[in-house]
Amino acid sequence: MMHSLKFALACGVAGIGLAGAVPAFAQKRDFDVPSMPASRAIQTFARQSGVSLLASGEALRGVTTNSVRGKAEVQEALDEMLRGTSLKATKSGDNAYFIRSVPRPAKIAYTSYIDRQAAPITPPLVEEIPAQKNDFGLEEIIVTAQKRAESLQKTPISATALGSAQLETLGISNINDMTSGAIPSLRVAPFSGRASSYNITMRGIASGDAAQISRDAGIAIYVDGVYLGRVQGLGSELFEVERMEILRGPQGTLFGRNAVGGALNIVSKKPTGEFGLDQKFEVSNYEGRGLVTHLNLPKFAGISVKIDGVLKRRDGWIDNPLAGAKDWNSYSRRGIRVSALWEPTESLSFLYSFDKSRDASAGGYEQIGELIPAVSHQFGPLIQQEPRRVTRGRLGAPLEPSIGKVEGHGLTASLQVNDDLEIKSITAYRKLSQTTYDQAAGAFYGFSPNGNSGRTSLADVDQDQFSQELQIIGSLDRLKYTLGAFYYEEDADDWAYSFRSLAWNATGTDYSIVDKPVNAPADRASVNHSKSTALYGQLTYTPALFDDRLHLTGGLRYTKDKKRGGLTTLRGVPSTLAYRFSSSRLDPGASISFDVSNATQVYLRWGVAYRAGGANSRSVTFRSFGEEEVESWEAGLKTEFWNRKGRFNIALFDMSYRDIQVDFVNPATPTNFETMNANGTAKIKGIEIDAALRPLPGLTIDGSYSYLHYKMPLTLNPFTGLPVTTFLTYTPKHAASSSIQYRFAETAIGTPFIHFDGSYATGSHSFPGDPYKTDSYFTANSRIGLEEILVGPGTLSSSFWMKNIFNEQHKTSTVLVSGNGTTNANWTWYNMPRTYGVELRYRF
Structure with a gap:
């Protein structure tokens, strides 16, 4: 009974x-x-x-x-x-x-x-x-770009979403894999070749020197609804991802501060409550090996548990001649996440997760590119220009991996009051520790008889953050609404130290290793505390007009930011330099969309977002800088046709970028930076296109393209006192990507598939004041395999993949290094050569 x-x-x-x-x-x-x-x-x-x-x-x-x-x-x-x-x-x-x-x-x-x-x-x-x-037909894409689950085609935002299958096919398992350019409007590059922090750019808006703890990123990154405050620690492997949403353009209303360029919203898979194992093995060239496990346990006492584990390693692709030292670009990563879902009733759920990861990655190799004309270049016999990608370092030098340790707790509580009202709470505490070990190996300091070279740069960042967000998501007869409150607090400290680790003989024909000084004081160190509170709301009203095809949306976010910090060490001695920043803002947003048909939508969107100010810890005066603001207009068309076998989305945008935070390098001392707010307004305009076609069962063709043009105001260089032209960084004028995949009919032994994709981009600047640009490039990748092979109680899939099929080479980043005693050259980092591997995956 x-x-x-x-x-x-x-x-x-x-x-x-x-x-x-x-x-x-x-x-x-x-x-x-x-x-x-x-x-x-x-x-x-x-x-x-x-x-x-x-x-x-x-x-x-x-x-x-x-x-x-x-x-x-x-x-x-x-x-x-x-x-x-x-x-x-x-x-x-x-x-x-x-x-x-x-x-x-x-x-x-x-x-x-x-x-x-x-x-x-x-x-x-x-x-x-x-x-x-x-x-x-093409799969419907569901996103949470407006904090509620809805079709991407019905969301009046320029956005792209990659599901778990697409991420796997493209070989994207961490943020670093996004450097391939699979999403044309999203550019990801290690900051100055470092393995420990990333510069993420969207629509021309970049983080700048976000390796500093007092500098905020320009693109907001969210993982399962939790905002990540630092770009350090992003090298860790992602756990099982359900989808990755790339929200382009300012997201000032719903995603708030530091979303001036856009937002990257990553959603993980939840526990299923049914026993299941997803086990993947991988081997690749450069001694690459990988083991990825996703285990769902049967529901017990009303609780569903999921365990994710990752273990990956790969040797570097530029050999270090010094025995026992790490090769450049090698890595070893491991991590675990445990998530538990408790659903005491059909309408109430609690999702708790704990993750911990370790990323030990060696930095990139600085090649000596173009030489600055009319200055001295004393290289010596063992150092010379490297106009093409190399496979072996010029000098054997001490190199250790940069170690990133990240862990966090998260609790998401959701109450489905009824079909039209959901209340959600997202609570999280996270901390990270990130060391940096960079080795220039003769690229920084030029040769001098019996002098020292081989600059080794060490740094460390420790950070912890707490965040709490409350969301009320509901709808009435003709009104959808999202209300929220957000609190964020962060504490961080860092230090940096460099020394010359190589000593030349008199002729430059040989050198010796110099040990790291013992108990040497840091060159610089700083602390920073940030606190942000916000209230936001967005309403979408559908009037009783045009058969309910017209939708009017308005939003507003109140943000109060407070930051304070101090430069505790400067040039090896204690310092009392300090800064404070405070801001209270109202950032509005609005859009109007019209459903031309059930498959076609047009929209016009306007919004404002801002990035908080801070101070530059590389400055000898600890100069502070103010906030910056972006105002954006966007017009778009989203349509599906041919019985949903075709999809075409286009967005045109025009942005005014005010008070830009611009970094300048001291020409006499390249480690001395200053950050200024540019006078005037930069104008940015462009086009983004996403298209997909499924002309035959099993055949899917995708393509994306972005065009961007900008005009920067003249900015006063604090070191020369002269107005100069600066550049938006990591912003190609043209960028595109495409893919084609065919899934054959199911056979008696499984389902074969074949996939090709390619990315193209024109050159761009890596630093605001650096006139040198990276190269234009086109790279191609492929994956072929056989899926759903019945083996015992589950299925086996196997695939062979190859990245950079044609072994194409191009500059991915450049930094101009000049000053007394330096090589006076342009440092250059190159893309990775051809890689390939085999994956086996068993699921039941």
């Missing part, structure tokens, strides 16, 4: 809609059911269809349904909603359906439900066919 009572209660939650005396099966109805957890989806479907849906709560757990939109019969719409899941709907009575689990869903092709006006619904094919999920 108790079992029957539990089942009746579960059915009662699902069975909401009651039909009248006339059966509802054959009636066509309008549906608007987004992709969501099955328990919520059937409630929404029942209400819209007028039929009862009966299901066991256990059958629904861990299942996410497809979206259904447009006019359709109930049976057709139900089949579409459950397509590809473990659920099947069976008619039960006059106006009811029973939903149950099935061992394996039938692979059935359906006509698209997206554009009802362009193509009316046709009955589904009832015979089983050897096709993959949704082989007759």
Whole structure:
């Protein structure tokens, strides 16, 4: 009786809609059911269809349904909603359906439900066919760009999303893998070749010298709703990712401070509550090896647990002649994450996660590029220019890995009050420790008889942060709303020290290793404390006009930032230099969108975002700088066509970039920086295009392109006192990427596939005052494999991949090094040569 009572209660939650005396099966109805957890989806479907849906709560757990939109019969719409899941709907009575689990869903092709006006619904094919999920249309992309799950095609924002399968195919497992340029408008590069921090740029807006703890990034990075305050520690491997959302342009309302260029929103996979193992093995050239484990445990006491583990290593691709020293660009990474999902009721859930990782990566190798004309270049016989990518260092030099240790706790509590209201709390505490070990190996200091060279640069950053965000996400009859409160606090300290680790003989024909000085004081050290509080809200109103196709959105965010810091050591002696920054702001945003049809949307978006000020710890005066602001206009078109086999999105933007934080290098001492707010306004405009086509079952073609043009105001150089022209960094004028993938029909032994992708970009500047540019390039990658090979209780997949197929070489970053005693040359870092490997993956 108790079992029957539990089942009746579960059915009662699902069975909401009651039909009248006339059966509802054959009636066509309008549906608007987004992709969501099955328990919520059937409630929404029942209400819209007028039929009862009966299901066991256990059958629904861990299942996410497809979206259904447009006019359709109930049976057709139900089949579409459950397509590809473990659920099947069976008619039960006059106006009811029973939903149950099935061992394996039938692979059935359906006509698209997206554009009802362009193509009316046709009955589904009832015979089983050897096709993959949704082989007759492009997959719908669900994002949380506006803090709620919704279709990317219905979101009036220029955005791109990569799902877990796409990330795996492209070989993206960490932030560093994004340096390939797979997303044209997103540029990622190690800061000055370092393995410990990254410069992330979007729409021409970069972090600058974000390695400093008092400098904030220009692109906000979120992992599972938690804002990451530092660019250090980003070299760690990502755990199992459900999707990665790239939100382009200022996101000042919902994502707040330091999202002046855009936001990178990473969403991890949750525990399923069902036993499952996903085990991957990888070997590659340069002695690369990888082991990745994703383990879901059976639900116990109402709690679902998931364990993710990563272990990867690879030798460097530039040999270090010094025995026992690390090669440049080598790495060893490991990490673990444990997440637990407790759902005491259908409407209440708690997701806790703990992660800990260690990244030991050697920095990049500084090649000696172009020489500064009309100055001395005393290289000596063992040092010379390196106009092409090298495979061996010019000198053997001490080199150790930079060690990044990151760990954090997160708790997300969600209460689904009803179908139209969700309250969510996201609490997190994170800390990191990042060391840096850079070795110039003769590229910094020129040769002098019996003098020292081989600059070794050491640094360390320790940071911890606490954040709390409360979100209220709901909807009324014609109004969707998102309200939130955000609190963030961060403490950090750092130090840096450099010494000359090589000693020349009198003729420069030989050298010896100089030991690191013992108990030497830091060259510089600083501390920083940041606190940010915010209240935000966004409303979307759909007036009773134009058949509900017009949507008006307005948002506002109040932010109060306070920062303080001090330069505790300067040139090896104690310092009392300090700074304070405080700002209170209202950043607005608004958009208007119109659904031309169920498959086409046009929109106009306006918004303002800002980045907080700070101080430059590389400055001998600890000069502070103020905030900067971006105002953006964006017009876009999103459309799907050809029965959802084609997709085309385009965005045009025009931005005013005010009070830009610009870094200048002292020409006499290249380690001395100053950061200034530029007078005037920079103008940035451009175009972004994303397109996809699925002309045949199994064949998918994707392409993206970005164009950007900018004009910078003259800025006063604090070292020369003269107005100079500066540049936006890591901002190519043209960038593009494309891919083609074909999944063959399923065979008796598995499903073969083949994939090719390529990226192109024109050259760009790496430093605001450096006139030298990186190279234009085109690189191509591939992956071929066989999936779903039945082995025991699970399936085996195997694939062979290759990156940079044609072994193309190009400069990825440049830094001009000049001054008395230096090589007076342009440091250059190059892209990685051809790599290839084999992956085996077993899942059950």
